[in-house]
Amino acid sequence: MFLLVLLYGFITLTLSVPRQYVFVNKSKTWAEAQRYCRDKYTDLATIKNEQQTIQLLDTVNDDSIDLAWIGLYDDLKSWRWTLEDRDFFKAGEKEFRNWNNLVPNNYGGQRLCVYIYSGIWYMAYCTEICPFICYDGRQNSSASYVFIHQHKTWTEAQSYCREHHTDLVSIRNEIENYRVQSRSWSDQSNSSFSNWRSGQPDNAGNSEYCTAVSFSDSGSWTDENCNITLPFFCYSVSLLGSSCQYYFVNQSLNWTEAQRFCRQNYTDLATIDKMEEMNRLINTVNGSYSGSAWLVSMMM
DSSP: OOEEEEETEEEEEEEEEOOOOOOOOOOOOOOHHHHHHHHHHSSSOOOSSSHHHHHTTOOOOOOTTOOOOOOOOOGGGGGGSSSSOGGOOOTGGGGOOOOOOSSSSOOOSOOOEEEEEEEEEEEEEEOOOEEEEEEOOOTSSSSSSEEEEEEOOOOOHHHHHHSSEEEEEOOOOOOHHHHHHHHHHHHHHHOOOBBBBBTTTOOOOSSSSEEEEEEGTTEEEEEEHHHHHHEEEEEEOOOOOSSSEEEEEEEEEOOOHHHHHHHHHHEEOOOOOOOOHHHHHHHHTTTTTOOOEEEEEEEO
């Protein structure tokens, strides 16, 4: 095989070293096979074209051999963001993950795209159609996160975001995960429901504050420092229906700890979209508590 290189008007012929394949008839795991090849040769086989496929098959002279390892593999730790702007990510931010399980299970290797539900990430088939969130990093943009109500595949959503905004949203840390989560919930439900106490919220964007429901004031909402400890409300939702079940947890935790507890034991911290749900949440206490308790909303 020759490589033609055009350099300053002269054609130079460069001879490439032919790839040599060696069939090793030993039964090993993929990792053991890789270790063996790196120790004895160069590495497990890499195949770049059909000619090399034929060359590799010719090394096996035993018709009873059906399967053999090659060097291609799917490392679930190699999930990558579609936005490749180096300046967008600080050290370690590309590695932030919020999977529904600590170790995502992609049995069969077919679910190669990710969707977010209640702040939790799930693997999905890239051909599924869903609404989506774009990131807009342009200076004249009115919002960083833009929820798109159209249903598209992952590839179609990526193309749309790159054409109309910057790209599909990338999430670099927990705070951005909360922001994206809140943005998607409010837009999906088309709800502007709130139950703020008069004069609330009043943090004026000076720092991070989280939302609490006050039982000493008929269930009105207040913004509180996320690091103080309060009891909290969790919810769970059945996969067969859309109704939520609320649970009052009478343990004093800060907002992050409360969210972690709810995600481990239920679905998440309670989300309220309408007054009917607010009344159901209040009824779970049944007059047994008169202080404040965390809800899901976080504000910046």
